[in-house]
Amino acid sequence: MAKKNLESEIMLAAEKLFIEKGFEATSTTDITKMVGCNQALVNYYFRTKEKLFQKIFSQKLEHIWSFMTLESNKSISLFDFISRFINAYFEELTTNKKLPFFIINELVINQERRKFIREEIILSDKFQNYYTTLNNLVQAEVKKGTIRDIEPSDLLLHIISLTVFTFISLPLYEDFFLKDDVGVQNYVNDRKEEIIILIINGIRK
Amino acid sequence: MAKKNLESEIMLAAEKLFIEKGFEATSTTDITKMVGCNQALVNYYFRTKEKLFQKIFSQKLEHIWSFMTLESNKSISLFDFISRFINAYFEELTTNKKLPFFIINELVINQERRKFIREEIILSDKFQNYYTTLNNLVQAEVKKGTIRDIEPSDLLLHIISLTVFTFISLPLYEDFFLKDDVGVQNYVNDRKEEIIILIINGIRK
DNA sequence: GATGTATTTAATAAGTCTATTAAAAACAGT
DNA sequence: ACTGTTTTTAATAGACTTATTAAATACATC
Numbered sequence: 001m002a003k004k005n006l007e008s009e010i011m012l013a014a015e016k017l018f019i020e021k022g023f024e025a026t027s028t029t030d031i032t033k034m035v036g037c038n039q040a041l042v043n044y045y046f047r048t049k050e051k052l053f054q055k056i057f058s059q060k061l062e063h064i065w066s067f068m069t070l071e072s073n074k075s076i077s078l079f080d081f082i083s084r085f086i087n088a089y090f091e092e093l094t095t096n097k098k099l100p101f102f103i104i105n106e107l108v109i110n111q112e113r114r115k116f117i118r119e120e121i122i123l124s125d126k127f128q129n130y131y132t133t134l135n136n137l138v139q140a141e142v143k144k145g146t147i148r149d150i151e152p153s154d155l156l157l158h159i160i161s162l163t164v165f166t167f168i169s170l171p172l173y174e175d176f177f178l179k180d181d182v183g184v185q186n187y188v189n190d191r192k193e194e195i196i197i198l199i200i201n202g203i204r205k
Numbered sequence: 206m207a208k209k210n211l212e213s214e215i216m217l218a219a220e221k222l223f224i225e226k227g228f229e230a231t232s233t234t235d236i237t238k239m240v241g242c243n244q245a246l247v248n249y250y251f252r253t254k255e256k257l258f259q260k261i262f263s264q265k266l267e268h269i270w271s272f273m274t275l276e277s278n279k280s281i282s283l284f285d286f287i288s289r290f291i292n293a294y295f296e297e298l299t300t301n302k303k304l305p306f307f308i309i310n311e312l313v314i315n316q317e318r319r320k321f322i323r324e325e326i327i328l329s330d331k332f333q334n335y336y337t338t339l340n341n342l343v344q345a346e347v348k349k350g351t352i353r354d355i356e357p358s359d360l361l362l363h364i365i366s367l368t369v370f371t372f373i374s375l376p377l378y379e380d381f382f383l384k385d386d387v388g389v390q391n392y393v394n395d396r397k398e399e400i401i402i403l404i405i406n407g408i409r410k
Numbered sequence: 411g412a413t414g415t416a417t418t419t420a421a422t423a424a425g426t427c428t429a430t431t432a433a434a435a436a437c438a439g440t
Numbered sequence: 441a442c443t444g445t446t447t448t449t450a451a452t453a454g455a456c457t458t459a460t461t462a463a464a465t466a467c468a469t470c
Contacts, residue, residue, distance in 0.1 A: 006448080022314065026231040027427060038449050043429055101313055107377055108306055109227070114380040122381050149404075154399045158367065161374075165366035171311055175319040176327050194359045201353075202407030211418080232457065243419050248459055250417095 007045045009035045012041075015056050023053050055114065057106060058101060058120075059123045064123055067092055069130050078137040078147070083196050086159060090192045093167050094185075098165045147203045155203065163196045212250045214240045219247075224307045228258050239288050262311060262318065263325075265304060270326060274299055274335050281341040283352070288401050291364060295397045298372050299390075304368045352408045361409065367400045 012033040017026040028042040028049050071088045072081065078176035093100060097184055107114055134152045141147045166188065173186055214367045218239040233254050235369040251257035276293045277286065290356040298305060312319055327331055339357045373391065379389055 011300050022229075024227075025314070029427075039428080040431090040450085041448070044447075048431095049428065093263075104373060105310065108373065110231070111376075113382065114377060118381050139331070148402075154396070157371075157396070158400075158403055161370035162363065165362075165370050168309060168313065171316075171364075172319060172322075175316065176323050182433090191359070191362070194355070195363075197353075198363060198403070198407035201409070202403035204406065233459090243463095245420085245459080247419065252459095254458065368457080 002141045002166070006035065006037050006041055010037070010042060010045060010052070011056065015054055015060075018053060019057055019060075019098045022102075057103075058116075061103060061117070064092070064099065064103070069126055072130055072133055073177060078141045079200060081134070081137055082155075082159070082199055085193060086163060086196050086199075089159070090161050090166075090188065094176075094188060097167055099169055104164065104168065145205060148205050150203050155199075158199055158202070159195075162199070166191045166195070209343055210239065211242050211246055215242070215247060215250060215257070216261065220256055220265075223258060223261055224265075224303045227307075227310060262308075263321075266322070266326075268309060269297070272332055277335055277338060283346045286339070286342055286403055287360075287364070291368060291397060291401050293369075293403075294364070294368050295393065298368070301391060302375055303374055305372045309369065309373065327375070350407065350410060353410050355408055360404075362408075363404055364400075367404070371396045371400070 007050050010031060014026070015032045017030055017034065020026075029039050032039045032042060042049060042052060046055065067088075068085075071085050073110065107117065134156065138147070138150065138152045138155065170184065170188070173179065173187060177183075179187065215236060219231070219236045222235055222239065225231075234244050237244045237247060247254060247257060249261065272293070273290075276290050295383065304319065312322065336357065341358045341359065342362065343352070343355065347354050375393070378392060382388075384392065
């Protein structure tokens with residue numbers, strides 16, 4: 001039996017519900033009902049529902065973002081980067097299937113959160129370094145003549161589009177073709193392999 | 206001055222707001238405030254907010270879906286299909302930039318709407334024909350040896366992933382890189398060309 | 411112009427939601 | 441065991457929601 005700590009229990013329940021149903025559709029009553037404590041505790045520990053959300057959101061964002069940059073450092077060549085990155089990305093999202101939708105959704109809906117990301121991530125040194133590293137990898141291959149001349153941003157967008165969309169659309173796949181967990185997992189794995197092939201083939205000369 | 210017709214004015218306002226902010230975040234008061242009429246009219250014309258939403262949702266879905274099938278019939282070869290389809294798809298979504306997010310969002314959130322799609326679209330003859338046509342196009346090219354052996358579903362998913370994600374993430378691009386309408390349009394056009402190249406290159410042998 | 415129907419409004423019921431407040435309970439340290 | 445602090449609860453204010461109702465207005469047809 002874990003030590004009872006309502007603050008973190010509320011965080012966990014909120015995380016689950018926010019990711020499942022989004023900010024609007026989740027009430028503080030839902031959250032505390034899940035924990036089994038009084039609704040006022042949300043305000044006691046986090047002041048407002050919005051602040052609780054922000055805490056969870058930036059936590060999740062930091063998680064996924066630090067994961068992304070971590071993966072890029074390990075790579076030596078571009079093709080290595082691509083397949084390694086997509087593999088790790090898929091593995092990461094497989095254990096957090098709803099995360100892509102959660103993040104995209106809130107970023108699209110809420111302009112404030114976009115500004116937050118811009119300042120915290122896009123303008124950060126870490127991102128600039130990350131992008132420069134990727135750019136070097138790409139330029140090296142272009143010079144060698146192994147790939148066509150492509151913007152690193154396009155490459156990155158291809159990877160993110162195809163990976164993220166796979167997980168966003170997962171509930172659709174599940175219900176359209178009546179698949180169980182195993183079926184879904186097979187589908188995800190197949191998509192992963194196919195996406196790697198498409199991208200590597202697609203940038204080759 | 207158009208003939209005043211509050212029923213359709215409500216529909217239009219609701220369409221705008223639902224697409225902009227989603228079902229939950231839009232209130233019937235918002236909608237009628239926009240039109241400038243009494244809130245009770247929503248219930249008078251559409252019985253419930255949910256029914257109003259459903260009407261708009263299936264209208265939009267029908268629009269995009271009939272567009273997709275229309276485009277497939279015009280194509281003769283696979284490469285023709287791909288570039289023609291992506292071009293038309295992008296053009297369509299350029300005039301309805303928020304539509305992809307709207308549809309995906311509601312489908313992910315609401316299982317009932319997924320079931321609706323399954324019955325109305327996936328299981329329809331029209332879809333089955335559509336898929337068979339695509340399959341024939343793909344098989345023909347595989348036999349000719351011009352492309353690698355790929356599932357038509359994968360090809361379709363590639364196209365949809367890359368196209369839809371471009372528009373879903375548009376607000377992010379806009380705010381991250383501080384682009385105006387012209388900048389955004391250039392970006393969209395560049396992405397379109399790049400996506401066509403990636404896919405055609407990516408399925409070639 | 412009277413009469414029946416369709417449209418629109420104002421008022422409001424009944425529910426939900428978040429945040430606040432004051433009191434109660436649990437837990438320290440002495 | 442007493443005292444001060446932290447945690448938790450119950451109760452509730454106040455602001456929204458959607459949907460319903462009955463009354464008012466506009467419209468059409470005879």
